[in-house]
Amino acid sequence: MQSNYDALIIGGGLHGLSSALHLARAGLKPVVLEKDYPGRHASGVNAGGVRRLGRHKAEIPLSVAAMKLWREIGELTGEDCGFTPCGQVKVAETETEMAGQRARVESLVAQGHGHEELIDAKELRSLVPTIAPHCLGAIVCRDDGAADPFRTAMAFARAARAQGASIQDGARVQSIERRDGLWRAATAQGRFAAPILINCAGAWGGEIAARLGEPVPMRTQAPMLMITERLAPFLEPVLGAAGRALSFKQFSNGTLMIGGGHLGRAEPARNATHLDFAALSRSAQSVLALFPALRGLRVVRAWAGIEGVMPDGIPVIGPSETREGVFHVFGFCAHGFQLGPITGQIVAAWAQKKPMNLPIAPFRIGRFA
Amino acid sequence: MPIDSPFRRLPDAQARTLAFTFAGRELEAREGDSLAAAILAAGIATTRHTPVSGAPRGPYCMIGLCFECLVEIDGEPNRQACMVEVRDGMRVKAMQGARGLGKGPADE
Amino acid sequence: MSDPVPLIVIGAGPAGLCAAAEATAAGVETLLLDEQTAPGGQIYRAIGRASPERQAILGSDYGRGARLLEVLDSGCLDYRPSASVWQVTPEREVYFTIAGQAQSLRAERIVLASGAMERPMPFPGWTLPGVMGAGAAQTLLKSSGLLPGGGAVLAGSGPLLFLVASQILDAGGRIAALVETTPRGNSMRAMPYLPAMLRMPSYLTKGAVLLARLRRAKAPHFKGAHNLSAQGGKRIEFLRFTAGGRDHDVPCSLLLLHQGVVSNVQITRALGLAHDWKPLPRAWQPRLDPWGGSALEGIAMAGDGGGIFGARAAELQGRLAGLDAAYRLGKLTQAARDAKARSVQRALAAERAARPFLDRLYQPAAEFLNPADETLVCRCEEVTAGQIRGFVKLGCLGPNQAKSFGRAGMGPCQGRVCGLCVSEIIARARGADVQDVGYFRIRPPIKPVTLAELAAMACAGPNDAK
Structure with a gap:
């Protein structure tokens, strides 16, 4: 029995790795129990958006705090994670969408948040010269951006290890129990024990919560992404649309990534996803509606990740309300990547019984009861 | 027209002659030639420069697997020259790095 | 639908x-x-x-x-x-x-x-224009009547290499050299399987005829060649290799490679x-x-x-x-299927009898399975064998992580050309079995498809997006 750990972290995605890094930096010794390998699922294959734009109001304080960490991501992890503050743009195509965007920006400003900014058609065209002429304007977050998700997961893993965290690959958790003041997990790589347990199991987080006697109404989803052949530079910011399921970005290597929530089918028990070509067809239609000039661009690869989705569209972040020494961080509803750096800090504050200076009450696990 | 081509035609290749251009040069093909075959027959080895390093590349597999023979055909970028038969009057260019917006097959 | x-x-x-x-x-x-x-x-x-x-x-x-x-x-x-x-x-x-x-x-x-x-045959310089598959040259001959006119070097191993060489000669073409890379030990390892092969005598006669054809043409024939590199600036100029204890530079305008299919x-x-x-x-x-x-x-x-x-x-x-x-x-009916299948199954068993011998005789040399560091393995994304070994040092366990570490297999050919080699390199570097290291997860579309084509499909699906 290995009991010389301070925390068991279930899940080696970005939230688990960030938790490991922040705990290790605080002088604690965590162990990450990862059933496959770090960054294997949503953390490694997501669209890489580093976005405050359009966040649910409850997420804004966390997202703003995370953004500060992203700007110094090299200091936190030792490498740049491919982060570029290329900006994020959300396009409005109709007067109704434009009015909705104006109302959102005004209400955010009233609450003291100035990161979202409304721009008109002229400025939109200067930011995105190839956009279809019918677009009326957009919300922009000029210093939002994007990063390389797998590199980010690897950077957090390396930094966490360098600070003394242990990361166990292939350590699927077979059983969890609390005995003699310790959480004990039996895994495919042996047994581990520690006084606290962090549930960062992503799309499998609901299953872990249920095993701890705290079931939540989480569903799994398989958001699909497409990558195109390389194209000469034509788009700087990450682009979304108010009225369409679209997220659209050009990497520095020239390839375009097309996502936005078109769904395939998830089979979490088999680690598998299946594509839905009718939905990919609609995804392609969305792209062409905004960028008719891309008709001849070729898609070279499509895939789907597995995501945990909560009924109210925001994650579970907070201590267990029934068990001692458990903290949940899962169910990010396909927009958890940008929050990764800050959730680890929240976990570390809780583990050290420090005051929580970010408002996490809206994410409590008990809200579904 | 072949200049220094490592290939020559068998005398039985009697098919009709077609004309096309590659990088502005007027070249001949035989009906039924793949575009890659016609380009190689003309002594041209390089059909693209890669988007990664700019290195020159030419047809390698001739059966549509390797994507080394990507060319621009009548304004449409990144076509596999080995999978397209030459048509009279085709205007073909080598790909130089990543494609531009170009146009799609449906725009022809 | x-x-x-x-x-x-x-x-x-x-x-x-x-x-x-x-x-x-x-x-x-x-x-x-x-x-x-x-x-x-x-x-x-x-x-x-x-x-x-x-x-x-x-x-x-x-x-x-x-x-x-x-x-x-x-x-x-x-x-x-x-x-x-x-x-x-x-x-x-x-x-x-x-x-x-x-x-x-x-x-x-x-x-x-x-x-x-054709099994790709990676070695330094194999991406130069003018380096092609021997099967590719045969395709040019079949479909366009194009014949290597002189200055072609054929290198590698396997029956198709000899067949292509012989077809070139029969058609009146010339071969500057045939450079065989079959490792010297292969024939010893293959010998025990010769008796099974002899049940298909057509293979042996064919092989003998091809070799005789090559000898008659007096084309330089190197055996046991290794340390291959293709040299040239903008296109292939010569093939460099070691054979018979000596280094050779053979000038060529076309280098045709083959090491099986x-x-x-x-x-x-x-x-x-x-x-x-x-x-x-x-x-x-x-x-x-x-x-x-x-x-x-x-x-x-x-x-x-x-x-x-x-x-x-x-x-x-x-x-x-x-x-x-x-x-x-x-x-x-099942009976009708089985009756029609019987002679087919017998003939198939006979055809298969030759493989154990041929697979051993023409097993590729190690230098083309696990090539030198400077060799470009992923031609599309220009990832070298050395870089892939570097990924393994950083914790890369298999080909799918190699994609994330450095884009190996993520270009337009979708890993068709580098897939086998990437798995072999990672297996050797990890000291693991290729079976355990695995292969690329192949993502659709398996051939590129334009956004316009995809958008035009527009069929209604059961799984609507938000």
């Missing part, structure tokens, strides 16, 4: 043509999709339009393909050439594009006959079928039953896509898959 097609056959080489022939003969309405502009596959490429002179050069084995085309006259067959199949799903939907129009059809049964490809596993991988690593031909093989059936209901594979046994075996496997499809679709 409309009513399913009873049978879709993908690929119009010997396996696909024979599968279609048996199925249509039993009255099965069959759709035959093929990526090439004319039927015959790679082995019988352009067979329908080759002149008698060209057929004579290409030999009787090539001419044999002509009679396979008779199926195209069947009233039950819908043959569509120039069809780029870009996705096949386990639910038997086939997505393909013809002339810029994408469409999808559902089938009750599918026979995949997607064939083989391997299954093209793109479709079977994209379908998620189980594949086994065969250490002897050093290649992956999808797991199939004796009729070519896979673990997916209604999806079978025939021909070299299911393991390399050659064109005649592909015909026979195609017949078996076609007969089985006809039986499963209610057009043949």
Whole structure:
């Protein structure tokens, strides 16, 4: 029995790795129990958006705090994670969408948040010269951006290890129990024990919560992404649309990534996803509606990740309300990547019984009861 | 027209002659030639420069697997020259790095 | 989607043509999709339009393909050439594009006959223009009557290398050198399997004839060559290698490489079928039953896509898959299928008898399986063998992580050219088995498809997005 750990972290995605890094930096010794390998699922294959734009109001304080960490991501992890503050743009195509965007920006400003900014058609065209002429304007977050998700997961893993965290690959958790003041997990790589347990199991987080006697109404989803052949530079910011399921970005290597929530089918028990070509067809239609000039661009690869989705569209972040020494961080509803750096800090504050200076009450696990 | 081509035609290749251009040069093909075959027959080895390093590349597999023979055909970028038969009057260019917006097959 | 097609056959080489022939003969309405502009596959490429002179050069084995085309006259067959199949799903939907129009059809049964490809032969300089597959040169000869006019060097190993050399000479071409890389120990290892091979004497006679042809032509013939590198600025200028204890630089304007053929596993991988690593031909093989059936209901594979046994075996496997499809679709009784299959199965067993000998004799040299650091392995994304070894040092466990570490296998060819080599390099670097290291997860579309084609499909699906 290995009991010389301070925390068991279930899940080696970005939230688990960030938790490991922040705990290790605080002088604690965590162990990450990862059933496959770090960054294997949503953390490694997501669209890489580093976005405050359009966040649910409850997420804004966390997202703003995370953004500060992203700007110094090299200091936190030792490498740049491919982060570029290329900006994020959300396009409005109709007067109704434009009015909705104006109302959102005004209400955010009233609450003291100035990161979202409304721009008109002229400025939109200067930011995105190839956009279809019918677009009326957009919300922009000029210093939002994007990063390389797998590199980010690897950077957090390396930094966490360098600070003394242990990361166990292939350590699927077979059983969890609390005995003699310790959480004990039996895994495919042996047994581990520690006084606290962090549930960062992503799309499998609901299953872990249920095993701890705290079931939540989480569903799994398989958001699909497409990558195109390389194209000469034509788009700087990450682009979304108010009225369409679209997220659209050009990497520095020239390839375009097309996502936005078109769904395939998830089979979490088999680690598998299946594509839905009718939905990919609609995804392609969305792209062409905004960028008719891309008709001849070729898609070279499509895939789907597995995501945990909560009924109210925001994650579970907070201590267990029934068990001692458990903290949940899962169910990010396909927009958890940008929050990764800050959730680890929240976990570390809780583990050290420090005051929580970010408002996490809206994410409590008990809200579904 | 072949200049220094490592290939020559068998005398039985009697098919009709077609004309096309590659990088502005007027070249001949035989009906039924793949575009890659016609380009190689003309002594041209390089059909693209890669988007990664700019290195020159030419047809390698001739059966549509390797994507080394990507060319621009009548304004449409990144076509596999080995999978397209030459048509009279085709205007073909080598790909130089990543494609531009170009146009799609449906725009022809 | 409309009513399913009873049978879709993908690929119009010997396996696909024979599968279609048996199925249509039993009255099965069959759709035959093929990526090439004319039927015959790679082995019988352009067979329908080759002149008698060209057929004579290409030999009787090539001419044999002509009679396979008779199926195209069947009233039950819908043959569509120039069809780029870009996705096949386990639910038997086939997505393909013809002339810029994408469409999808559902089938009750599918026979995949997607064939083989030359095993890529990576070594320093192999990406220079003017370096091609020997099979690629044969394609040029078959379909365009193009012949290496002189200054061609052939390098590598395997029966096709000798066949191509001999065809070039028969057609009046010249060869600057034949550079054999077959490791010297191979023939010793192959010898115990010679008796089985002798049951197929045609192979040996063919081999002897080819070697005699090469000797008559007095082309320089190097054996046991190693340390190959292709040298040149903008295109190949010479091949450098060591043989017989000496270094050689052989000038050439064309370098034709070959080290055997391997299954093209793109479709079977994209379908998620189980594949086994065969250490002897050093290649992956999808797991199939004796009729070519896979673990997916209604999806079978025939021909070299299911393991390399050659064109005649592909015909026979195609017949078996076609007969089985006809039986499963209610057009043949089980007894009728079995009766028709009996002689086919016997002939297939005989064809397979030669493989253990050939696989050992022509096993590629280590330097082309696990190449030198400076070798570009992933041609599309320009990732070297040394970089892949570097990923392993950073914790990369397999090919799918190699994609994330450094884009190996993520270019337009989708790993077709580098896949085998990336798995081999990682396995050696980790000291692990290739089977455990695994292969790229192949993501659809398996051929690039334009946004316009995809958007135009616009069929309503059950799984609507938000």
